[in-house]
Amino acid sequence: MKPTTRRKVRRALTGYSFLSLNIVGFMVFTAIPVVASLVLAFFAYDNITAPKFVGVGNFTSLLGWHVDQTGRVVMNDPKFWNCLYNTVFMMLGLPLTMVGSLALALALNRKLPGTITLRTVYYLPTISPMIAVALVWLWILNPEYGLINYLISRLGVQGPNWLGDTAWAKPAFILIGTWGGIGGFTMLLYLAALQGIPGVYYEAAEIDGASPWKRFRYITWPLLGPVNFFIIVMGIIGGFQAFGMQYVMTSGGPAGSTTTIAYYIFNNAFSFFKMGYASAMAWVLFFMIFVLTILQWRFRRRYTFQYD
Amino acid sequence: MTRYESSVGRVILLLVLVAFAVTMMIPFLWSIATSLKDPAAVYVQASSFIQNFIPRDPKTREVSIQWHNYVDVWRKLPLGRFYFVSLVVAVVTTFGRVFTSSLAAYAFARLEFPGRDKLFLLYLATLMIPGEVTMIPTFIIVGKLHWMNSYWALILPGMFTAFGTFMLRQFFLTLPKDLEDAALIDGCSRLGIWWRIILPLSVPALVTLVIFTFLGSWNSFMWPLIVTDTTDMMTIPVGLAKLKGDYSQEIALMLSASIQVLIPVFILFVACQKRITEGIVMSGFGGI
Amino acid sequence: MRTETSWRKCLCLLAASVLVLVVCLVTGCGSKEEDAGGRTIITLPTTGGDRMEKMYAEMIPAFEKAHPDVKVKRMDVPGSYYIKLQIMIAAGSAPDLAPMMTMRLPMFLYRNAFLPLNDLMQADNEFQARKSDIYEKTWSGFEKDGKLYGLAYSQNLYAVYYNKTIFDTYNKTAPEGEKVEYPNSTWDLDKFVEVAKKLTLDTDGDGRIDQYGTISSGTPFYVTCPILRRFGLELFNPEKTKCNLDRPEAIEAMQWYFDLPLKYHVAPSPVGPDARSVGAVAGGPQEMFMAGRVAMWEAESEWRFEFNKKIKSFEWDIGEPPHGRFKAAGFECFGMSITASSKHPKEAWKFIGFLTSPEGQKILLKHEIGIPVLKSLCQSPEYFLNPKDLPAHKEVYLKTLEYGEDIPSLRNFQEVESAISDQLDWARIGKKPTEECCKAAAREADKLLEENKD
Numbered sequence A: 001m002k003p004t005t006r007r008k009v010r011r012a013l014t015g016y017s018f019l020s021l022n023i024v025g026f027m028v029f030t031a032i033p034v035v036a037s038l039v040l041a042f043f044a045y046d047n048i049t050a051p052k053f054v055g056v057g058n059f060t061s062l063l064g065w066h067v068d069q070t071g072r073v074v075m076n077d078p079k080f081w082n083c084l085y086n087t088v089f090m091m092l093g094l095p096l097t098m099v100g101s102l103a104l105a106l107a108l109n110r111k112l113p114g115t116i117t118l119r120t121v122y123y124l125p126t127i128s129p130m131i132a133v134a135l136v137w138l139w140i141l142n143p144e145y146g147l148i149n150y151l152i153s154r155l156g157v158q159g160p161n162w163l164g165d166t167a168w169a170k171p172a173f174i175l176i177g178t179w180g181g182i183g184g185f186t187m188l189l190y191l192a193a194l195q196g197i198p199g200v201y202y203e204a205a206e207i208d209g210a211s212p213w214k215r216f217r218y219i220t221w222p223l224l225g226p227v228n229f230f231i232i233v234m235g236i237i238g239g240f241q242a243f244g245m246q247y248v249m250t251s252g253g254p255a256g257s258t259t260t261i262a263y264y265i266f267n268n269a270f271s272f273f274k275m276g277y278a279s280a281m282a283w284v285l286f287f288m289i290f291v292l293t294i295l296q297w298r299f300r301r302r303y304t305f306q307y308d
Numbered sequence B: 001m002t003r004y005e006s007s008v009g010r011v012i013l014l015l016v017l018v019a020f021a022v023t024m025m026i027p028f029l030w031s032i033a034t035s036l037k038d039p040a041a042v043y044v045q046a047s048s049f050i051q052n053f054i055p056r057d058p059k060t061r062e063v064s065i066q067w068h069n070y071v072d073v074w075r076k077l078p079l080g081r082f083y084f085v086s087l088v089v090a091v092v093t094t095f096g097r098v099f100t101s102s103l104a105a106y107a108f109a110r111l112e113f114p115g116r117d118k119l120f121l122l123y124l125a126t127l128m129i130p131g132e133v134t135m136i137p138t139f140i141i142v143g144k145l146h147w148m149n150s151y152w153a154l155i156l157p158g159m160f161t162a163f164g165t166f167m168l169r170q171f172f173l174t175l176p177k178d179l180e181d182a183a184l185i186d187g188c189s190r191l192g193i194w195w196r197i198i199l200p201l202s203v204p205a206l207v208t209l210v211i212f213t214f215l216g217s218w219n220s221f222m223w224p225l226i227v228t229d230t231t232d233m234m235t236i237p238v239g240l241a242k243l244k245g246d247y248s249q250e251i252a253l254m255l256s257a258s259i260q261v262l263i264p265v266f267i268l269f270v271a272c273q274k275r276i277t278e279g280i281v282m283s284g285f286g287g288i
Numbered sequence C: 001m002r003t004e005t006s007w008r009k010c011l012c013l014l015a016a017s018v019l020v021l022v023v024c025l026v027t028g029c030g031s032k033e034e035d036a037g038g039r040t041i042i043t044l045p046t047t048g049g050d051r052m053e054k055m056y057a058e059m060i061p062a063f064e065k066a067h068p069d070v071k072v073k074r075m076d077v078p079g080s081y082y083i084k085l086q087i088m089i090a091a092g093s094a095p096d097l098a099p100m101m102t103m104r105l106p107m108f109l110y111r112n113a114f115l116p117l118n119d120l121m122q123a124d125n126e127f128q129a130r131k132s133d134i135y136e137k138t139w140s141g142f143e144k145d146g147k148l149y150g151l152a153y154s155q156n157l158y159a160v161y162y163n164k165t166i167f168d169t170y171n172k173t174a175p176e177g178e179k180v181e182y183p184n185s186t187w188d189l190d191k192f193v194e195v196a197k198k199l200t201l202d203t204d205g206d207g208r209i210d211q212y213g214t215i216s217s218g219t220p221f222y223v224t225c226p227i228l229r230r231f232g233l234e235l236f237n238p239e240k241t242k243c244n245l246d247r248p249e250a251i252e253a254m255q256w257y258f259d260l261p262l263k264y265h266v267a268p269s270p271v272g273p274d275a276r277s278v279g280a281v282a283g284g285p286q287e288m289f290m291a292g293r294v295a296m297w298e299a300e301s302e303w304r305f306e307f308n309k310k311i312k313s314f315e316w317d318i319g320e321p322p323h324g325r326f327k328a329a330g331f332e333c334f335g336m337s338i339t340a341s342s343k344h345p346k347e348a349w350k351f352i353g354f355l356t357s358p359e360g361q362k363i364l365l366k367h368e369i370g371i372p373v374l375k376s377l378c379q380s381p382e383y384f385l386n387p388k389d390l391p392a393h394k395e396v397y398l399k400t401l402e403y404g405e406d407i408p409s410l411r412n413f414q415e416v417e418s419a420i421s422d423q424l425d426w427a428r429i430g431k432k433p434t435e436e437c438c439k440a441a442a443r444e445a446d447k448l449l450e451e452n453k454d
Helices: A002-040 A057-063 A078-090 A093-108 A115-127 A130-140 A147-154 A169-182 A185-195 A199-207 A212-223 A225-241 A244-249 A261-270 A275-301 B007-035 B039-043 B068-076 B079-110 B116-127 B135-144 B151-159 B163-173 B177-185 B190-201 B203-219 B222-227 B236-243 B251-278 C004-027 C050-066 C081-090 C105-109 C118-123 C125-133 C164-173 C189-198 C221-230 C248-262 C285-290 C303-310 C345-355 C358-366 C395-403 C413-428 C434-450
Strands: A065-067 A073-075 C040-046 C070-076 C097-101 C151-163 C296-300 C316-319 C329-338
Touching: A002 A275, A002 B079, A002 B116, A002 B135, A002 B151, A002 B190, A057 A275, A073 A078, A078 A169, A078 A225, A078 A261, A093 A115, A093 A169, A093 A185, A093 A225, A093 B007, A115 A169, A115 A185, A115 B007, A115 B251, A130 A147, A130 A169, A130 A244, A130 B007, A130 B251, A169 A185, A169 A244, A185 A225, A185 B203, A199 A212, A212 A225, A225 A261, A225 A275, A225 B163, A244 A261, A261 A275, A261 C081, A275 B116, B007 B251, B039 B251, B039 C285, B039 C303, B068 B079, B068 B251, B079 B116, B079 B151, B079 B163, B079 B190, B079 B203, B079 B236, B079 B251, B116 B163, B135 B151, B135 B222, B135 C081, B151 B203, B151 B222, B163 B203, B177 B190, B190 B203, B203 B251, B222 B236, B222 C081, B236 B251, B236 C050, C040 C050, C040 C081, C040 C097, C040 C345, C050 C070, C050 C345, C050 C358, C070 C345, C097 C105, C097 C345, C105 C329, C105 C413, C118 C125, C118 C345, C151 C164, C151 C303, C151 C345, C151 C358, C151 C395, C164 C316, C189 C248, C189 C296, C221 C248, C221 C329, C221 C413, C248 C413, C248 C434, C285 C296, C285 C303, C316 C395, C329 C345, C329 C395, C345 C358, C413 C434
Parallel strands: C040 C070
Antiparallel strands: A065 A073, C097 C329, C151 C296, C151 C316, C151 C329
């Protein structure tokens, strides 16, 4: 008994000492505020007067429904669902970004001259401050003299008022997100992952006469499974928390069509003085992301390729 | 890696890539051009597309490049001080985060101890909560520690998010265990393994985390805004916001400042990205 | 098999982290309390860009000279000021003073964030002596239940900015009966549209309109309320339990406003083949006016400083807005309040008193901050009415001051404004009929006004 317990204690001690530097800071600056926000979700809090306990009131106001005077069933907070729709819509850029980044990574993985310069240029959008990117895109998307409508007009068609039209504002943000993301972090991850695929696999495949497409489909793609998983999970988390560009460029308009869920949470927390409600929303969001991640995991398990 | 196609194919590919890169550059050319314009000329409509890239005097329409914008912004704001603060904060945050996260990530990936998986789940969960609802509790904590308007307030909360630990743990999981087992048999301590085996093998992941963390700290606005009260503790994004009032905006100056502050990040990126593909790389992110 | 060295290494790691923690806690203390030399310190958050910086650089030493027992400590908030204020109040570290715009004030006021000033004002004899020089109207924004919770130190008044050069150019080539006069109070709404139509032109002959008679700026309260008043209606009923947007006069009013771009085509339209981008946060109507493409724009006085600096290619001035069935205009004040948790209300009041004193007001005027609240300064050709500072005819502001009204004060103002705007936006971009949008907006507002009752 004694040796095993001693080993267990030693193992625990080793584990926790490795964690020690990180975990104290993590607990103080990350975990405690997160738990505090969970507690707040059960209160009505306006940042100024003391919080008032409301039990699950915030959650029913958020997710529940009621019957209005005309007898119709109506959601308690239709704007929440609208924002959710906006957010999911604008996250449609994620698959586009992944495909584009992968294509770029594949292209830049060869020994072409100037790949390092090219990679740096592609990464420029990611390292620029958001305000500069926002200003530039406001100009590009200007319906009168912006770059995009100028190019479209050469084809003889009149471009729309991108950011002022409910039908085009969301696609505009998808465009902006894809443009910025395509040469950025995702591309770097793919590059790093591609480097790790041993060349022998490709050589063997070529000897067997496999075409480039077959090589991609049966070697590259499956070996990228794990990095795809990481990118999708972080992409979903990021997509659900993004609102900076919308805040600066359209203030969530027109007619609330570009208000993301994170923007709505922000507004509730600091403009509408409903911090408790905002916290409840954040936790409902967490629940959604968590479920999506678990689904991803189960789904991915079947496609993940591991060496050992 | 792959066999090279014919020269024609390579040339075409290169041309496509370059064309794409040019489209990426247009916004920056516009930023540079606008930063060189007279503040009054920023709003005057250009007569054709190309004219947007040429700074002109608003009245006389002659070409007039306002180089002084780049100097003016240093006179208007203590940009040097903002640079210094931002640099200190970004460097310390990056170093601290990579260091502590890699230790913790190794623990989660390879060591066994009670509560390991539940703890990791807690780490993951914190990533999924948006910052707006945790700002007030974090602010209260920083206040209680008497760290308001100090470097610690700017550095520490950013150092301890779960992102670094999550990313590195995924990466460490893919490293082959045999190397570590062999080292253990030879009497190497866990710490030694971490230092001599794991870290060198993880250079690309570490470098990616460095870029990510540095960038996040460099461009962070909301949190530094809340915890700083005086101009001498402001980071660059907060400091640049001083150019914008409720009823005024110095677009040309802001752009010239934004371009100038890109430089350290740019240098870091160029220095780092070589390491991503030339370091010893293992198999990406296998398994969970 | 573990060796002794690994044990020690782990312990070392643990010890190191504890040490680092202790070091952090001890050395991390932020800026120490400065030795005030026996003076009381009051904290003042400042925001608002370059001019405010320079103003405070002169104002604070001047105040400290006049009141040697008080020291003012500035907290610089370059952006998101109201958010930081809330966070500070929530954390219990609120500053003593809080600058406030009357538009944002009610949300804090109804939550008891501020101290009433009446007793402090009564006790201040110097203030009582000159109190009659302050425009009474500037007090109303800070009043609640008969008490005053802040004092205005500068006003934001509304008028119609007009591009004189556009008018003059048109008049040069127009036949005698067609000439247009500059905007003035004799105009009614139809005349306004008539003039705007004449000045909406294609100036460079490329077949596309590039100059507009006027410009519209979305549907926030400070734009819609004056328009509704011109048609004889307030946005809410006096008890603030019902929104009046579903009334026929309101629908008529909003229809007129949305017709400007969509039907009369005198303002840039957000949709259609000639769509223009206007009204976003970083690209508002002021930019088009500054580019010399808009003949008339009704907006607040604060823009005049930016125009002074940035408009070089044309001349501009201000005129009175048109009247509908009634005269109406916007009105707003910048003021200062004392937070409820302040430990030095008396000293904080001294600063507020100084801001509204002739000396303080002159400093504000010198640094181009707002419009003074003192009648003596506003009516003096030496100070405010000096025609050398553009716009030349600032007496127009004094006229709109007479009938200008602030927006209704609501506990949940931003939420209601956001809900109403979301609905009205559909009509603004012409995708839904105005009547339907107004009714939907009124419904949403009524729901939120329920929460306002207490």
